[in-house]
Amino acid sequence: MRVMWLGTYDRAYPRPRVLIAGLREHGVEVVEHHRPVWEGRRDKTSGLRPLPLAASALRFAAAWGGLAVAGVRERPVDAVVAGYLAQPDVIPAWCVARARRVPLVVDMMISLADTLAGDRALAGRAAAAALAGIDRMSLRLADLVLADTTAGADWMAGRFGVRRGKIAVVPVGAEPERFPVVPGPTGPPHALFYGKLAPLHGIATVLEAARRPGVPPIRLIGEGQLAGWLEGELARERPPGLTWERWLPYESLGAEVGAAAICLGVFGTSDKAARVVPNKVWQAMAAGRPVVTADTPGVREVLEDGVSALLVPAGDAGALAGALVRLGSDPALRARIGAAGHAVYLRRGAPGAAASALLGALTPLVSRR
Secondary structure, three states, rough: OEEEEEOOOOOOOOOHHHHHHHHOOOOOOOEEEOOOOHHHHHHHHHHHHHHHHHHHHHHHHHHHHHHHHHHHHOOOOOOOOOOOOOOHHHHHHHHHHHHOOEEEEOOOOHHHHHHHEEEEEEEOOOHHHHHHHHHHHHHOOEEEEEEOOOOHHHHHHHOOOOHHHEEEEEOOOOOOOOOOOOOOOOOOOEEEEEEEOHHHHHHHHHHHHHOOOOOOOOOEOOOOOOOHHHHHHHHOOOOOOOOEEEEOOHHHHHHHHOOEEEEEEEOOOOHHHHHOOOOOHHHHOOOOOEEEEEOOOHHHOOOOEOOOOEEEOOOHHHHHHHHHHHHOOOHHHHHHHHHHEEEEEHHHHHHHHHHHHHHHHHHHHHHHH
């Protein structure tokens, strides 16, 4: 099989790299035609203001001027993939796929309306309706849509009225070379939280838990929508041992995970938070680190409480603090849960395992041609 990844998908995000590497492990030839438009901005929501958005639209149009030609001229392929985040690329990628008479795969994974108008509350009613229209169109034009959890796939099908059978569940996964297994750290343990400071992550819950007695020191890495709020909270009352670094390059995160005794997932209470298993959970599992994250339908598809992770109610700072104290005081428990989580990663989240789910859904489409 020969597949073309086509568009302005964000190469800085690990999702395309995981799937492309996994498909190649399975013997699939993957060719990429990519133009950068969205890379280079740490907080993508800052690009929603009128002037940055207009500049991005101009770069997008220029990028597709070359991508359309390259996509049509490429040697024969069996499918075209609009990589994550796919919605901006769906219409031109659909034109290329139809010109070539091959299926279009849309790695949608998240809804723009759900993310920007729902979880982050950044879009008003009119903008939310427009974003929902883009999501709906993306689902309708695709021959195959990729979601990362069954909960997410079911929600997409119900929310936008599309056939559930055209949505495949392909886990986010993680890159093993970026997050290798290393021996557990020696000395006093600390917990690591990193990611965009968006409501989904539940940073307020993490901060409240860090203020409870007996909780190991927590290292925060990230910036974003709630950075100003966090800055004010730390000025008012900084928990003992808590450190905050606003940004580190992605290449440095593997060392941070390896140095941590415990890794934190997400603790937000939004509907979207209940449907995801985020990058950092898979990355911690890849490195063999024990994870504490919210007990949600999405997470329950992958992890088992007390076996491969410690799961706590979303938004419950007391429960999170209790889990951190428990793990911080028990090295054997950390080792056992870290090893069990790593085994789940190998079965579900390693590149070859994640890509096998995509290949299983794509092969029948290609065969029907």
